[in-house]
Amino acid sequence: MRNLDLLDKHYPLNSDQISFYRNNGFIKLKNIFDVETLKFFEQSISYRVDQKTKDSIPLEKRDTYGKAFLQIFNLWTEDEEIKRFIFSKRLASIATDLMEVEGVRMYHDQA
Numbered sequence: 001m002r003n004l005d006l007l008d009k010h011y012p013l014n015s016d017q018i019s020f021y022r023n024n025g026f027i028k029l030k031n032i033f034d035v036e037t038l039k040f041f042e043q044s045i046s047y048r049v050d051q052k053t054k055d056s057i058p059l060e061k062r063d064t065y066g067k068a069f070l071q072i073f074n075l076w077t078e079d080e081e082i083k084r085f086i087f088s089k090r091l092a093s094i095a096t097d098l099m100e101v102e103g104v105r106m107y108h109d110q111a
Contacts, residue, residue, distance in 0.1 A: 006037055007088035013097045021098040032090065044081045048072070049111050072111045082109075 011032055021027040052072045059067060076083040085091075086109045095104045 004037065004040070004084070006033060007084060007090055009090055011090050011094050013094065018098060018100065022100070027098065029094065032094065041082070041085045044079060044085075045075060045111050048075050048079055048082065073108050075111055076109055 011029070013029075017027060017029070049072050052075075053070060056070065057066065076086040086106065092104055096102065
């Protein structure tokens with residue numbers, strides 16, 4: 001049984017975490033999602049990545065960068081479950097709290 005309600009629940013940050021982010025420009029946060037939620041979305045994301053890579057350029061025809069990285073962008077445009085994860089209130093609230101702003105826009109997702 002999956003508990004997708006977690007997507008809409010606020011992830012509380014403390015002042016030390018916000019200060020660390022402000023000073024360093026990054027932070028590692030733990031337990032944002034539970035294992036069940038991550039496994040559920042991992043399946044959806046992996047399936048879409050597999051589908052997209054079937055049509056990709058063969059490895060031997062790629063440049064050095066293309067051989068090192070296989071990147072898929074904006075999967076949220078192709079799958080409603082992935083969109084729900086990417087645009088979750090939980091992730092958005094973490095970003096806004098860390099940046100100390102009222103709202104954020106996502107540039108793109110990347111798998």
